[in-house]
Amino acid sequence: MCELLGMSANVPTDICFSFAGLLERGGRTGPHKDGWGIAFYEGKGARSFKDVLPSCESEVAQLVRSYPIKSTSVISHIRQANRGGIKLENTHPFERPLWGRNWTYAHNGQLTGYKKALSVKTQLPVGSTDSELAFCWLLEKLTERFPTRPKNMATAFRFIASQANTLRQLGVFNMLLSDGVYVLAFCSNNLTWITRRAPFGKATLIDSDWIIDFQKETTPNDIVTVIATRPLTKDETWNVMQSGEYVLFKQGELISQKHFP
């Protein structure tokens, strides 16, 4: 099992608090020692930091931890390898350009029979994971359905969610996917989310003793949604997603939600 972390916000927001909690699970409070990665947007540009070392030992992770990353869309992942060796090309998040945007994606779970079921022609994977192949397959399905970028991008994300539900038939498929504007979360078995807005309170990380007072870090208009495999704080109420459910966020707000039976 890997762990996912995503964020969608209406103003560039510091992810350090949540990311610090996630990194603790990378080899210290959790077994996810086979690499980690984070991708975040600055405008249309996406930046990513990755490492094959456990996040609790990684020098790059230390930089990210102290670096004041402010972004409106973030996708992050710590890995416990099951398919594909411990190599940089197998480390999430994966990034691919489409329709003039950088798309970032991370997967938690494991698929079976995927090599036969998921054939791709143009979006060929670089690494050897089921996860990256599923990403390539999703983007190919998307461009088959929409040869050019649809005006209403939410439609595209709803279509991706329906295809993610097909992937769920091959095993466990929890997924985060973003084009920098929208953040989509699809749940196969483990995914939770929380939207923070005024009045902001305090929260304590489950995986360390770090307490944050969000009121000091935000303005009254901020809307910040965090998505994670398991709740990251112990004194807030997280929404636990159901198997086959997706949620789609834009600027921190939930704009679409559906439960595939």
Add this chain to the structure above:
Amino acid sequence: MCELLGMSANVPTDICFSFAGLLERGGRTGPHKDGWGIAFYEGKGARSFKDVLPSCESEVAQLVRSYPIKSTSVISHIRQANRGGIKLENTHPFERPLWGRNWTYAHNGQLTGYKKALSVKTQLPVGSTDSELAFCWLLEKLTERFPTRPKNMATAFRFIASQANTLRQLGVFNMLLSDGVYVLAFCSNNLTWITRRAPFGKATLIDSDWIIDFQKETTPNDIVTVIATRPLTKDETWNVMQSGEYVLFKQGELISQKHFP
């Protein structure tokens, strides 16, 4: 004018010495203050660090400078913006996946009439530079000529070089491009290269007082080629490329070279 730096080597090699020289030009000894970036390969995986801050002030650049990057293929760039704002999405190197490989690319120069001349359908640029559009156009031309990956990849790179020569007709087009195995350099007006092999000697950076004794850093079998806009060291002989010339390297060795009239 921006500055380019590339490397091709037969063993994972430390780029820090050359990169330190390049970074000095980013706002200190040179005028290239509008961002910088470096992409390097670890196996099939590519890693990149970028920033819109001048390299001599950038926190990320400090990390890269002290980080022991060892790679066989590197593409790097410091930017003085002419086309496209100072934004992350306009910062080189650009990366795109093709044929199961990560392709990285950086351009130095300026094109005119490029929006009309370079039409693309599938490889749509994310940012607004002439450079990224030229990269997208090159990859589209490549997949038009080779719908699937050719067995002999050197053929693909020679084709790209011929297309780069077409781009030279639109202005100044100095380019570095790699798929992680091959490193291609195309010269429009400013590009030099040097291949270091046994017996290794000492060299002094032009842009700082750093002296390196390559003999202490290498084994007798190492072959390391460095490509740069201007020579980086003052006590070695660099090959100055001609306008319309390309050189193609694999594992540090020059494997193809041609001068388009």
